[in-house]
Amino acid sequence: AVYACQGGAPSSSDTTTVTADRLGLQSKALNPPAATATAGAAASARRGYFGDAANPSPPEAEFSAASADHRASQASTADDALQNVNAATTAAPTMVIRTGQAFIEVDKVDPAILKIRQLAAQVGGYITNSSVSGGRDQIRQATLELKIPAPKYDQAVGSLSTIGKVETVNSTAQDVGEEFVDVTARVNNARRLEDRLITLLNTRTGKLDEVLRVERELARVREEIERYEGRLRYLSSRVATSTLTITVHEPAPILGNNPGENPIARALRRAWRNFIALVAGVIASLGVVIPLALVAVGGWVGYRRWRRRQISP
Incomplete structure (x- = not known):
């Protein structure tokens, strides 16, 4: 929680009052019945911190009251918290x-x-x-x-x-x-x-x-x-x-021969597919073989003519 100040920086006793208030909050969260007095004391501490025009109260006195209430409830807080945890686990x-x-x-x-x-x-x-x-x-x-x-x-x-x-x-x-x-x-x-x-x-x-x-x-x-x-x-x-x-x-699918299939017919079909694949490969390679053959023939003809000029007187 955030509290308003009357002016100036808070003193050490004011800071302690806020701390006591936070302790009261934690105690109330764990054990609401036991922390009622603590919450009331913390509220009084906040009133002193803000400043009450009708009933001004020193923050130190309200902090003492909050601390006393907190010490009184601190002994039963652990047992009550354990009981709350067990009850939550059971439920x-x-x-x-x-x-x-x-x-x-x-x-x-x-x-x-x-x-x-x-x-x-x-x-x-x-x-x-x-x-x-x-x-x-x-x-x-x-x-x-x-x-x-x-x-x-x-x-x-x-x-x-x-x-x-x-x-x-x-x-x-x-x-x-x-x-x-x-x-x-x-x-x-x-x-x-x-x-x-x-x-x-x-x-x-x-x-x-x-x-x-x-x-x-x-x-x-x-x-x-x-x-x-x-x-x-x-x-x-x-x-x-x-x-x-x-x-x-x-x-x-089960891999295997179909029932009633002739193995000779299957072999002929495979041979025909292989032949078709071979012809297709040869045709596809002509695009490379023909240019290379033309270059080779041209080189061989040129070499023959050069040899004739070297031999003739």
Whole structure:
């Protein structure tokens, strides 16, 4: 919290008063019933720091009262905090994010995709992502990602056998109950701090820069609350909806001779294909061979003429 000064730099006793006030805040966060007196003493310390025109009070006296109350409650703070932690752990909800992945062999991919869409509709889910791959001399396969209500996840996994031959199914579960409880506690603490800042902003007067400082702190706390609440909504959505990724593929072709095929006819077809490939290679090489042959012939003719001139007297 930020407090207004009457003027000049705060003394050491004033600084100690602010420290005692912060200790009172921490004690109240851990044990609200035990920290009531501390919070009251801290409020008195703040009044002395700001300055009260009606009832001026020295900051040193209010700090002594706050310190006495804080020492009185300090002994029970640790035990109360431990009890609060144990209670929160016991009350932690069961929140599990379930995800799965399945591989299925099917005769044809297109009918299998239709069955997967029907399965998603039966369990009240929907398809978010899908992809189909395959081509010439490749095995066709498709991958679909399903979002399913968490209570229907087991039913969806049990119905995979109606699509085709189930090869593998992998399921994982992530418990986020501890994180949910932690973020919820952060939201509650931030809201209490927000209420105190609003009260301080409405009931206290001071310099303009100090008021603006409180408003900036209030904006920061509200931003934290929004971030925590967004995380809680995300966790709740993930827990309520499970993810199942299904990959279907056609069977791999069996390599071997076709039944009833004549080996002589197969050899003749291979020989014909090789002959065609040879002729095509020769034709393609003519673009290189012919220029080289012309150069070689021209060189040989020139050499012959030069030799004749050398031999003749």
